[in-house]
Structure formats: structure tokens, C-alpha cells
Amino acid sequence: MKFDTVVLGGGMVGVSVAVHLQKRGLTVALVDRKAPGNETSFGNAGLIQREGVYPYAFPRDASTLLRYARNRSLDVRYHFSAMPKLLPFLYRYWHYSRADRHTAIARSYATLIEHCVSEHRALIDASGAQALVRTGGWLKVFRSARKQDAALRDVERWQAEYGVTFDALDATQLRRAEPSLSHALLGALRYTDAESVSDPNALVTAYARYFEQLGGRVFIGDASTLEPHWSVDTDAGRIDAQSAVISLGPWSDTVSARFGYRLPLAVKRGYHMHYAAQDGAKLNQPVLDTEIGYMITPMARGIRLTTGAELAACDAPATPVQLDAIEPIARATFPLGARLDERPWLGRRPCTPDMMPIIGPATRHKDLWFAFGHAHHGLTLGPVTGRLLAEMMTGAATVTDPHPFRADRF
Structure with missing residues (x-):
């Protein structure tokens, strides 16, 4: 029950992170409260949006x-x-949406989007999920x-x-x-x-099976039990890891807040x-x-x-x-x-208020990493996020500059 990394979150982003880490030779545990692909990644329009710059x-x-x-x-x-709590976030969202700021954000965002189809295709081919994907656009x-x-x-x-x-x-x-x-x-x-995808849940499931074929382990567990340095409760007992990745989609801030991070989500x-x-x-x-x-x-x-x-x-x-x-x-x-x-x-x-995901290391905890905040493009950007974070965690050259997506930009 000892791993190099525990990835918390079994959606498209978390599964993709787990796949890329396992491919790079790490031993990886993927933990979520449900089987992979049964929360946010279950119900979307199924688009891989190359145009979404x-x-x-x-x-x-x-x-x-x-x-x-x-x-x-x-x-x-x-x-x-919900408005009293949401208004400060919405004001910041409005602020970043001014035309010149939005244009600057797109320049960074496009560096992820440009790889979305090719990175999905690599995992689709490796996992044998070709039948789930339609070409030709929308x-x-x-x-x-x-x-x-x-x-x-x-x-x-x-x-x-x-x-x-x-x-x-x-x-x-x-x-x-x-x-x-x-x-x-x-x-x-x-x-x-x-x-586009005919069944997003089935695609995430196919990627998760590929992760297991690579030697990764999937656990049902409680991300809120995460403790430094780093362990978490699962249905198979408590597991320990050298590093942890928080990729819990809309619940990521709940877990990161336990360690003192106040990220705008x-x-x-x-x-x-x-x-x-x-x-x-x-x-x-x-x-x-x-x-x-x-x-x-x-x-x-x-x-x-x-x-x-x-x-x-x-x-x-x-x-x-x-x-x-x-x-x-x-x-x-x-x-x-x-x-x-x-x-x-x-x-x-x-x-996030600036419309870009948070991808990279936590600022105050060694070996804690973030991969969340993808808004409408979690399915689109899951594989390229997984590759980028795995490259950062293993010290490899990165597919794109990760600096715009750092946690401390807020």
C-alpha cells in the first residue's frame, strides 16, 4: 500500500494525470469516492474543442x-x-473578461487547446477506445x-x-x-x-482500464482524509505516497483549503x-x-x-x-x-475567475500538486493536462509553458 503518487479524483483530468504518471514509471494510486468517470465527467456534451482557444x-x-x-x-x-458568496468571484470573472485581458488569456490558454485532439488521440489509440469518438467536428x-x-x-x-x-x-x-x-x-x-464522444463516461472508463493495464491501482476512498506526507483512507485500507495530486474538480478547493490554500474556485x-x-x-x-x-x-x-x-x-x-x-x-x-x-x-x-485551470505545484507543501479548474473544458483538456503535470512532476521537458497556470497567480 505504498505508492510514488496518489491522484485524488477519477474524472477525465485525474485519470489522465494518473495515466501519464504511470507511463513515466511511477507507481500510482487513483482514489475517488466513485468509480472513474461518474461525477462531472459523466454528463457533458462530449466535445473535444480544438476551436476553444x-x-x-x-x-x-x-x-x-x-x-x-x-x-x-x-x-x-x-x-x-448563493449570490452573497458568489459575487466576489463573479466580480473577478467580470474583471478578467475585459476584451484586452481576455485576449491575453487566450494566448496562454491556446497553448493547451492546440494539443487537445492529439493528446486525446494518443490515449484513445492506447486504450482501444476508437469506437467512442467521432471526427468531423460539431x-x-x-x-x-x-x-x-x-x-x-x-x-x-x-x-x-x-x-x-x-x-x-x-x-x-x-x-x-x-x-x-x-x-x-x-x-x-x-x-x-x-x-466528439458518444459516451464520455465510457471514454474515462477506457482510460482508467488502460491505467490499470499499465500497473496502476484504482481505489474507492475519501479524499478528505488526505494527510501529509501523503496518506489517504480507501476501502482497501490506508495508503501512503511520496506525492499527492488534487484533481477533484469542483471539490478541489474543499480539500486544498484543509492545507491553508484559498484558491478562487x-x-x-x-x-x-x-x-x-x-x-x-x-x-x-x-x-x-x-x-x-x-x-x-x-x-x-x-x-x-x-x-x-x-x-x-x-x-x-x-x-x-x-x-x-x-x-x-x-x-x-x-x-x-x-x-x-x-x-x-x-x-x-x-x-476560476481568469478562466484558466490551475496546474502545477502547491506553494507551501512539498510534493503536493494541483490539476483542476478546467470549467467547460475538462473533457477537452484532460489528456494534455495529464501530460503537462506528469512532465513537471518528473522533471521532463514540458509540452507547453506551465507558468500561466500556476497556483500562485492569484
Whole structure:
């Protein structure tokens, strides 16, 4: 029960960290309260977002802020009770979202994004998970020419700055690509270098099996029992390790706070539901209805409808009002049939105010490392994060400069 490293957290990021450390010759224990892939990584849109060089910013125009303040928006809702605690975080988020700051953040963020597909592909091939992945990108669809033109200007800039590839589809081309979508849609952008996953949980599970094939060990355990230097309780007894990695997604700050770290982490909660497709309708790729704020994605279980963001306490009771509000709109966009899940799934995206993850060493404890705060891009950035952190921990040359993601930047 002695290991070189214990990785706390069995989501996409934690599993990827464990894989890369084990590949580099360390003995690694992966610990979580559930089997790998059954928390935040279970329920997302399944995108590997090569185009995602600009992380999701906080709106700064008055009209959008007023719309959100009324708390009736389809894409963002909030719990009034959570606002006193969240307001300082939201102010910092708003601060970093100013156009010039957001542009500077993108320059650092893009150094991770540029490796997201290639690093996933390496693990997909090694784990035999090819059947879970679709190539060819995903679609952002539009209901107004104004929104489509603005999005086209953005992606043309991303192409010039970061090599993002895309196709612009008019209404006829969109109907050819997705015949079952509503003809009310005017067109779309297809992000062609992105890939998507038919079952995110199954992909994490495949990576975890590969980790075990490499000699790693998976334990069910309680991360809150972590003690220097370093041990943690599991269902198989207490295990000891020379180093520890906190990669617990939205619960990372709870454990890091026990050691005196006050890292700014909040959650954007989201919901999903699966549906049958009516009358032989087929969805070929993920589709974001950008002006409404939801996504429909073909998954192994059915068509997955995912919501936008809910700002609330991490473990507050579920309030899936967004899902109920967008379902009729989604049904008019694509012929969804019966609900296939007993209840909506609730997930939590761990977010930092500057929109970038925390990757690297803790500042006051030897051999304690962080890998969390990936917001909407945990699935996208898991493998490259795992590689980067493993390189840092073993003293190897790093795939990119880790400095922008350090814990002490706050």
C-alpha cells in the first residue's frame, strides 16, 4: 500500500494525470469516492474543442447583464441564496473578461487547446477506445443573420491567430448536413478540427482500464482524509505516497483549503436529459443552438440535451428549471421523443475567475500538486493536462509553458 503518487479524483483530468504518471514509471494510486468517470465527467456534451482557444468569458454589455439579472434567461440562471458568496468571484470573472485581458488569456490558454485532439488521440489509440469518438467536428447553428455574421467574424480571427478551421454553412448546406433539424435555422458554423464522444463516461472508463493495464491501482476512498506526507483512507485500507495530486474538480478547493490554500474556485452547474428520436430522425453531430443556449448531441443512450449554466452552491439541491424551459424549444428544433432518464442529471463545472485551470505545484507543501479548474473544458483538456503535470512532476521537458497556470497567480 505504498505508492510514488496518489491522484485524488477519477474524472477525465485525474485519470489522465494518473495515466501519464504511470507511463513515466511511477507507481500510482487513483482514489475517488466513485468509480472513474461518474461525477462531472459523466454528463457533458462530449466535445473535444480544438476551436476553444477563447475560454467562456463573463458578459460585459449592459443589456446582457440586465437580462441575466432578471434570472429568467434560458442560458444562465442563479440561486439568490448563493449570490452573497458568489459575487466576489463573479466580480473577478467580470474583471478578467475585459476584451484586452481576455485576449491575453487566450494566448496562454491556446497553448493547451492546440494539443487537445492529439493528446486525446494518443490515449484513445492506447486504450482501444476508437469506437467512442467521432471526427468531423460539431455545429453552431443560428436563427439570425446578425448573430451568424458576428460568429463568423470571431472564427475568422481565431483562424488567423490560432489556426482554427471551420466551414460556414448556409441554410441549404445545413439541411444537407442535418436533414432532421428545423428549417427555421438560417445556417451554421462547423468547427472541423474538433471531435466528439458518444459516451464520455465510457471514454474515462477506457482510460482508467488502460491505467490499470499499465500497473496502476484504482481505489474507492475519501479524499478528505488526505494527510501529509501523503496518506489517504480507501476501502482497501490506508495508503501512503511520496506525492499527492488534487484533481477533484469542483471539490478541489474543499480539500486544498484543509492545507491553508484559498484558491478562487466556483462552479457552473448544468443538467442533461436523454431522449429518443422520433420518426426515424437522426442527428449526425453535436449541435449548439447558440442564441437560445442549449446543445443536443447524439450519444450512445440517445439524444442528450444539455443546458447552459446555473450559478449555485456546489451541492445545493437540483433545480432543473433551465431544462424544462428549453425542452419545448429543442423539440421544435429536432424531433425529440420520450425522455429516457428517470430524472435530469446534474453536474458541476469547476471554474476560476481568469478562466484558466490551475496546474502545477502547491506553494507551501512539498510534493503536493494541483490539476483542476478546467470549467467547460475538462473533457477537452484532460489528456494534455495529464501530460503537462506528469512532465513537471518528473522533471521532463514540458509540452507547453506551465507558468500561466500556476497556483500562485492569484
